[in-house]
Amino acid sequence: MNDSQVTNLPDHTLPQDILVHILSLLPAKSIGRFRCVSKPWKSLLSHPHFIKTHLNRTKQLLGEDEASLIFVSNDSGLLYSTQLKYTHHMFDEITTFATKLCFDNHRFRSYHVFNMVSCDGLVLLNDEENKFLLINPTTREFKELPTSPYALDRHLSNTISGLGYDSVNDDYKVVTSEMFVNVYSVRNGTWERADSSPYDHDVGYRFSPGTFVNGCIHWLGVRLSDASSVIAALDLGEGKFGEVSIPSWVVGDREFAFNHLVELGGFLCWYPASLLATGNTTDVYMMKEYGVMDSWTKFTISHSEPISLRPLCLLGKKQLVLVENEGCIGEKLVMCNLSGGSSKDIAVHGIADDFSVGGSFMESLVSPHCTTEAVTEC
Incomplete structure (x- = not known):
């Protein structure tokens, strides 16, 4: 029909x-x-x-095949999105067309969209005034989050954010980590301070957002009690911290710090994100069975030059969409075939000027207000 x-x-x-x-x-x-x-x-x-x-x-029916991407115009500060299923394959290049997203007078910058996080069609990011916005790019709804009463001065601290779904309370939650961990209930519209985290979440050369998998938001961290490197996990339903087993190949704190976490196909993944990376291959590790150290599985991405990679999403089981950063040359959006090793550049049309790639999201009807009626124009 x-x-x-x-x-x-x-x-x-x-x-x-x-x-x-x-x-x-x-x-x-x-x-x-x-x-x-x-x-x-x-x-x-x-x-x-x-x-x-x-x-x-x-x-259930579409899964990661329905992934969409968000971009920000580096000139206007406006957001754009595109659905990856509508790409056109032409020889060695893939083309896609982006649509402008308007959220009143809010503008964004590349360093804001780099740290965006998404869950069930909702996207969390900061605007250029450093306000948290929870948006649904599909329905064009958005909600400006109130400032947490527990927040530190943004000029004196670094805020690491996360977004996930609390299945116990049927609620979406925003988590921020500064000196303390604060949790915002989207349904109730209130901030609460979580139990003190036993970890230092400020690990590495760049502060990464939390990664939501299996009901928990994850960060690379350091255990305060003995300075051990860990993957810290905040269970949104219980509001308690735990740990996920680190891959056995991690040999030192330096190697640990220069990595990032990402969710791909519903799995927790670990990848190197340093511009200091060398060689023509990059190994990405995926935890196939959550919480089981022996289930970490490696897949390798081939590239022609030493670069840093930022995986965005999986399409099915064989296609990985990622951003390549070649330093002074800038970013390039690429689709890799994990089974054959081939790759194609993705050209994005519909954005008049230079743009930066944010992250991926799935299209849904979930409201950032958690109300009974979504705002949709006829």
Whole structure:
């Protein structure tokens, strides 16, 4: 059943459960049009139950194949997005077209989008005034988070952020780590201070955002009690800290510090992120079974020059989308075939000037307000 056939259905022709089942199979962007069919449809398709059903079906049926990317214009400070499934393959290059995203007068810079994090279609990032924004690039909704009453002076501290879903309380949570760890409940709109972290999260030459996997937000850290290098994990449901086993190949603090964590295909991954990296291959390690040290598995990315890589997302099991940074040459968006070792550059059209690549997100209907009705223009 295509979009036009569904739109022409009168409200009374299908039982509600069948209608929900059919519409939950459609892309998130299509749902906005169907909310305009009638008031009953708008009420049905804006209900939290439908939004959650649509999210779960998207994860089950489409998964990482539906990944989208966010960019920022280095001139205007505006955000753009593109869906990777709409790329066009031409010989050695892939082309895609970006769409402008407007969030009132908020503007962004490259160092803000580098540290963006996403969960279930929601994206957390800072604007140029260093305000936290929680946005849904698909529905164009956004929420400016209130300043935490526990926050330190932003000029005197470094804030490491994270975003994840608390399945115990059915809530999305924003986590910031400075001297203390603060947690923002999206549903309640309130900040709370978590139990004191037993770790120093300020590890490495660049402060990386937390990585959400398996209900926990993860950071590279140092255990305060004995200065050991660890992967710290904050369980959002329990609000408690734990640790994830470090890959056995880590041999020293220097090697540990010059790495980053990332979520790829639902798995926790570890990759080198230093411009000091040399050689023509980069090893990425993936934890295939969460919490099991022996399940760390290596895959290798080949490249022609010594570069630093920033993995963004997996498409299926074989295609990895990443950013290559060649120093003075700048960034390049690339799609790699992990089985064959081949790669293609991705050319992005629709952005008039120079841009920087942020990160990936999935398209969903989840509201950054966690309200019963999403804001969608007809």
